Amino acid sequence: MTFTTRSIREPFDSDQGKPPARWKRALQATTPYALKFGTLILALYGKWKVRKEEEEIKTHRVWLLKKTAVILVSVLLGLILVAGTVQALVGLRILTIHNFLSVAGADLPADEDGFTNILLLGAGDKDHDGVDLTDTVMVVSLDPWKTKSAVMLSLPRDLYILSSEKMGKGRINELYRNFKYKLRREGIPDKDASLASMKELGAEIGRHLGMQIHHVVKVDFTAFTEGVNTLGGVDIDVPYDIVDVEYPGANYSFETFEIHKGPQHLDGETALKYARSRHTTSDFGRSARQQQLLRALGEKARSEGIASSPGKISSLLKILSDHVETTMSFAELLGAAKLGERLDQHNMISETLNIETGIETPFVTPGGFLYTPPRDQFDGASVLLPFSIPEFPVTWKQIRAFTALLLRNRQMILAKPHVQLLNAGAKTGAARLLGNELTRYSFDNVETDNAFDDRRNAPKLPASLIVAKTQEDEAAAQFFATLLGLPTGPLPTQITPDKQGPVTIVLGTDYTYTPLQDLIPLSE
Numbered sequence: 433m434t435f436t437t438r439s440i441r442e443p444f445d446s447d448q449g450k451p452p453a454r455w456k457r458a459l460q461a462t463t464p465y466a467l468k469f470g471t472l473i474l475a476l477y478g479k480w481k482v483r484k485e486e487e488e489i490k491t492h493r494v495w496l497l498k499k500t501a502v503i504l505v506s507v508l509l510g511l512i513l514v515a516g517t518v519q520a521l522v523g524l525r526i527l528t529i530h531n532f533l534s535v536a537g538a539d540l541p542a543d544e545d546g547f548t549n550i551l552l553l554g555a556g557d558k559d560h561d562g563v564d565l566t567d568t569v570m571v572v573s574l575d576p577w578k579t580k581s582a583v584m585l586s587l588p589r590d591l592y593i594l595s596s597e598k599m600g601k602g603r604i605n606e607l608y609r610n611f612k613y614k615l616r617r618e619g620i621p622d623k624d625a626s627l628a629s630m631k632e633l634g635a636e637i638g639r640h641l642g643m644q645i646h647h648v649v650k651v652d653f654t655a656f657t658e659g660v661n662t663l664g665g666v667d668i669d670v671p672y673d674i675v676d677v678e679y680p681g682a683n684y685s686f687e688t689f690e691i692h693k694g695p696q697h698l699d700g701e702t703a704l705k706y707a708r709s710r711h712t713t714s715d716f717g718r719s720a721r722q723q724q725l726l727r728a729l730g731e732k733a734r735s736e737g738i739a740s741s742p743g744k745i746s747s748l749l750k751i752l753s754d755h756v757e758t759t760m761s762f763a764e765l766l767g768a769a770k771l772g773e774r775l776d777q778h779n780m781i782s783e784t785l786n787i788e789t790g791i792e793t794p795f796v797t798p799g800g801f802l803y804t805p806p807r808d809q810f811d812g813a814s815v816l817l818p819f820s821i822p823e824f825p826v827t828w829k830q831i832r833a834f835t836a837l838l839l840r841n842r843q844m845i846l847a848k849p850h851v852q853l854l855n856a857g858a859k860t861g862a863a864r865l866l867g868n869e870l871t872r873y874s875f876d877n878v879e880t881d882n883a884f885d886d887r888r889n890a891p892k893l894p895a896s897l898i899v900a901k902t903q904e905d906e907a908a909a910q911f912f913a914t915l916l917g918l919p920t921g922p923l924p925t926q927i928t929p930d931k932q933g934p935v936t937i938v939l940g941t942d943y944t945y946t947p948l949q950d951l952i953p954l955s956e
Contacts, residue, residue, distance in 0.1 A: 538763035540771060541646045547839060548574045548771065551634040551645050553608065557652035557755070564609035565589075566633075566650070567708075568722065571641065576771045579842045581779035584726075585835065586719040587637070588785060591802065592815040594826060596636045603815055608633050608650075626650075631759055642832035642955050643839065648759045653704060655755035660700035660729070668706075668728045670696050676709040719784040727780070781838060781845055783874060785831065789819050790868040798874040801830045821947050833952040837873055841911070845874050849908035852933025856883035856924070857892030857941040866939070869948050883927050883938065893940040897921045905934045912937060915951060 540548045554568030566589070573583040589605035599607045608629050615625035630648040638645035660666055674691050681687035689705045698706060707725055710718045760768065783799045790796025792803055802816045820827045838845065851870065855863040863880040870878050884890035898920050900909035912935060913920045923932055 538761065538767045540760075540764055540767050543644045543646075545840060546575060546577055548576075548647075548768075549638070549643055549645050550574070550768075551630075551637060551648045553630070553633070553648065553650040554656075555608075555650060555652055557654050564612060565605045566608045567605050569604055569637070571637065571643075571645070573643070573839050574771055574775065575842060576774035579779060579846075580774055580776040581781065581842045581846065582775055583781045583838050583842060584723065584783070585641075585799075585838065586722070586782075586784040588715040588719065588802070588816055590715065590814060590816045591785065592810070592817055593636070593640070594817075597639070598632055599636055603813070604637075607636070626757060627759065630757065634759070640828045640831070641835045642828075643835055647764070650757045652755045656707075657700035657704050658755075660698070660703045663729070663732060665697050665699045666703055666725065666728050666732055667695065667697050668724060670694060670706075671724075674706070674709055676705075679705060679709055716784050716786040716788075720782075723782040723784075727777075731777070779842070779846055781842060781874075783838065785816075787816065789872065791819070796868045796871050798872060798876050799834070800872045801834060821949060829954075830947075830949045832954055833949040834873055836954055837948075837952050844908065844911050847908065848877050849875065849905070849911075850934045851875060851878045851908075851912070852931070852936045853878060853880040854883040854927065854931060854936060854938050855880075856890075856896075856927065856938050857894070858896070858939035858943040859945075862939050862943060862945055865945055866937070873948055879933065881931065883931060891926050893924055893926065893938065894942060895919075896940040896943045897924075897938050899923045899932065899936040899938065901932055901934045901936070908935045915948070917946075917951065 542548050550572045552568070552570045552572055553566040555564055555566050556562040569587040569589065569591075571583075571585045571587070573585075575581050575583075587604055589603065591604045592602070593599070593604055593607065594601055596607070599611045602610060611632060612622075612625045612629040615628055616622060620628070630650055634645035634648040670691055670693050673693050674689065676689045678686045679689040689709050691702070691706060703725060707718065707722045709721075758765070785799050785802055786797060787793060787802045787804060788795050788797040788800040789803065790800060793800070801819050803819045805815065805817050807814060817826055818828050818831050821830065851867075853863040853867050853870075863882075867878045867880040882890070883893070896918050898909050898913045898916070898918050899922065900906040900920065909920055912918075916937070918937070923929070923936065924938065927938070
């Protein structure tokens with residue numbers, strides 16, 4: 433038997449009597465170092481990975497914080513203008529950074545047309561006169577999907593509700609307060625009574641306007657004043673001089689508020705006075721100023737990047753938590769902010785119900801559906817009632833028709849079509865009557881004229897029709913044809929082209945005036 437011997441240090445696969453290959457010796461020598469180096473690399477990778485994850489978390493938090501700022505701006509300034517000051521707001525009740533960072537937005541309810549409708553209330557707080565009087569009442573209807581628009585309809589505080597399901601009767605700015613106090617007398621806690629009163633007022637206003645109100649938000653003067661100051665004030669162009677010697681002061685006194693026409697930078701207190709003042713003009717002028725402030729604040733919020741200032745975010749959170757009530761859940765609030773991001777700032781329709789009907793007043797303006805009844809019928813109080821057709825009983829039918837047209841025909845109202853109304857044989861005054869009607873319903877670019885200058889020898893056209901001047905005008909012409917129940921067609925040869933407008937409504941002998949309230953479909 434033959435035996436072969438080898439060293440125990442010799443590799444098993446080496447040839448007998450030959451030294452190991454160089455690469456194998458090198459591998460043997462470097463393996464311990466390679467293992468140490470690999471361990472170091474793994475350790476560094478582990479630290480890098482942890483750091484990267486932390487940076488991603490930090491980046492995500494910064495992103496969420498910026499979203500928080502956008503939400504706050506949308507909430508406090510994109511939909512805010514406090515009572516007699518605040519126009520709009522989507523508010524918060526539970527307000528901490530933790531909540532902002534941990535709660536996802538929920539979809540807001542919408543009606544059958546896809547609109548989300550919010551009632552915005554502004555009221556004085558304990559440091560102002562008129563505590564719990566909602567001197568700003570405004571409905572905002574959001575359409576974030578089709579037209580990316582918002583309709584804002586302001587209701588003057590003296591508008592009188594003759595009857596309601598649960599809240600009795602009275603001026604619209606008193607209903608919330610009176611119902612809240614009634615519930616408190618029944619033993620309901622203040623916070624619950626307030627929320628229930630907000631919901632009931634939203635339901636009642638929805639019934640009168642013929643629309644569904646999905647949520648209600650109420651803010652006070654302090655929210656507006658501090659919010660404007662937090663943003664560093666607001667720049668506006670004052671349209672006329674205001675000298676109000678009866679602006680409410682401390683302890684039920686009066687003081688003078690004065691501001692002059694032209695570009696002005698307003699701090700929170702001055703902006704509040706600008707929005708609340710009513711003795712130089714009227715409630716209707718005040719509503720217009722509130723809408724002006726709303727647009728200016730929204731534009732500043734968009735342009736100045738509030739997200740970069742944690743201090744401002746913290747201040748806004750504090751303001752909202754102390755001075756805002758809403759029927760929205762926190763998740764719905766975040767959802768509202770998301771909807772707000774979809775809106776086009778140029779697609780905003782702002783209207784105010786007012787008394788310029790053109791019937792009892794020399795002028796007619798959009799929203800002119802109210803009148804002032806004799807004071808002795810209301811114990812000496814100055815109130816406003818809807819102008820009704822027929823005059824009695826008093827109904828909200830015209831206002832409901834106006835609201836329906838505003839909400840469902842936004843694109844046409846935003847287009848501001850130019851309409852030429854020509855009387856070509858209809859009763860005298862028919863064109864003016866229809867023109868005033870169209871103006872009250874927000875089509876204020878309307879001109880009226882006779883179809884023929886020589887009225888004595890003018891022909892009388894038997895058929896009414898609507899004419900589009902160009903292909904671009906056809907959509908508007910078809911809209912008015914559908915609204916008025918008139919056919920479309922070419923311009924009659926008897927009418928000279930210089931009488932034609934982009935959309936021309938020719939009223940012939942067959943025309944019979946019908947109020948728009950009877951032509952606009954209303955919700956049941």
